[in-house]
Amino acid sequence: MPDSMQNILDRVAAVRNEFDKQIQHVSSPQEVEELRIAFMSRKGKVLALFPLIGSVAADEKPRIGAELNALKENIQNTLDTLKQQLDDDHRHDTFFDFTLPGKKPPRGGLHPLLQVMDEIKTIFIGMGFRVEEGMEIETDYYNFEALNIPPHHPSRDMHDTFYLGGEYLLRTHTSPVQIHTMENQQPPIRMIAPGRCFRKDTPDATHSPMFHQVEGLVVDRGVSFADLKGIVQAFAQKMLGEGVRVRFRPSFFPFTEPSAEYDFSCIFCRGKGCRVCKQTGWLEISGAGMVDPAVFGFVNIDPEIYSGYAFGMGVERIAMLLLGVHDIRIFYDNDVRFLEQF
Numbered sequence: 001m002p003d004s005m006q007n008i009l010d011r012v013a014a015v016r017n018e019f020d021k022q023i024q025h026v027s028s029p030q031e032v033e034e035l036r037i038a039f040m041s042r043k044g045k046v047l048a049l050f051p052l053i054g055s056v057a058a059d060e061k062p063r064i065g066a067e068l069n070a071l072k073e074n075i076q077n078t079l080d081t082l083k084q085q086l087d088d089d090h091r092h093d094t095f096f097d098f099t100l101p102g103k104k105p106p107r108g109g110l111h112p113l114l115q116v117m118d119e120i121k122t123i124f125i126g127m128g129f130r131v132e133e134g135m136e137i138e139t140d141y142y143n144f145e146a147l148n149i150p151p152h153h154p155s156r157d158m159h160d161t162f163y164l165g166g167e168y169l170l171r172t173h174t175s176p177v178q179i180h181t182m183e184n185q186q187p188p189i190r191m192i193a194p195g196r197c198f199r200k201d202t203p204d205a206t207h208s209p210m211f212h213q214v215e216g217l218v219v220d221r222g223v224s225f226a227d228l229k230g231i232v233q234a235f236a237q238k239m240l241g242e243g244v245r246v247r248f249r250p251s252f253f254p255f256t257e258p259s260a261e262y263d264f265s266c267i268f269c270r271g272k273g274c275r276v277c278k279q280t281g282w283l284e285i286s287g288a289g290m291v292d293p294a295v296f297g298f299v300n301i302d303p304e305i306y307s308g309y310a311f312g313m314g315v316e317r318i319a320m321l322l323l324g325v326h327d328i329r330i331f332y333d334n335d336v337r338f339l340e341q342f
């Protein structure tokens with residue numbers, strides 16, 4: 001029994017109405033696609049109508065066919081137009097403004113050790129010191145002999161280094177710059193020498209086979225130990241704060257006489273005693289003393305006319321205190337997560 005023509009036309013109209021209603025709520029290209037699938041895909045509502053052609057009388061088939069094709073074409077066109085429109089809108093939303101400033105490339109910075117070294121330099125320059133460049137490769141003469149450390153002196157034990165063949169070695173401290181400076185300049189001399197040093201040390205939390213020191217040397221008429229204490233105290237206060245105290249303990253270095261080691265009062269507990277200063281209230285910084293007349297002998301400065309003081313300091317040690325770093329090795333790991341904090 002053939003379907004009635006009217007019945008089929010009603011169903012076509014129903015699909016059209018449904019489509020017209022649903023398309024009102026479409027607001028994105030994705031929703032257009034969902035609607036296309038619902039109506040136009042192989043199992044969609046429009047194509048589902050086509051088999052009905054077979055159920056009407058032969059002379060009614062062309063009319064139904066035309067109706068269905070018109071519906072299909074109409075829905076397809078509507079979807080295409082809407083999709084185009086929404087795509088354009090979307091493109092407009094993400095319009096690229098070429099006049100905006102570009103993305104900033106990540107900016108490098110100075111390594112924390114260099115920053116600390118720069119601060120040390122600035123303080124000493126402010127107190128009238130010149131900055132001398134030293135060399136990382138030295139000879140036995142400058143690293144040891146001229147500093148009054150003869151070949152079999154026991155203090156060489158603490159300065160085992162990397163020997164490069166011949167007379168060359170990697171310097172174990174910045175003290176050889178004292179000798180170069182006194183060879184090349186007449187007093188008055190007032191210099192610091194920052195730089196890299198090397199020792200055959202096994203790395204641990206406080207040791208590294210490569211590290212940095214800043215050497216200081218003052219040679220003039222009438223220079224005394226009191227001047228040394230004054231300069232070190234002034235430096236400590238500028239570097240770590242007004243409240244910092246300095247103490248000198250008797251010690252021995254072959255190139256100074258008398259010699260001392262100096263400590264700063266602990267900046268964390270203000271001298272009361274804490275974990276960082278191992279309950280002592282003091283933080284060891286380095287050595288210092290009056291230039292030994294024997295050293296003046298190597299550089300032809302007359303100890304009857306001139307006197308001088310010298311001091312050293314470990315840059316890593318100061319940086320670790322200042323920056324709250326507990327393992328020296330992290331300075332050399334090249335881990336940007338650490339480095340970019342400073």
Ligand code: DAH
Pocket residue numbers: 172173174175215216253255256286287288289310311312313
């Ligand atoms: N050069 C010594 C070291 O590395 C530190 C030092 C001690 C430097 C006494 C000095 C000084 O200038 O007078 O262990």
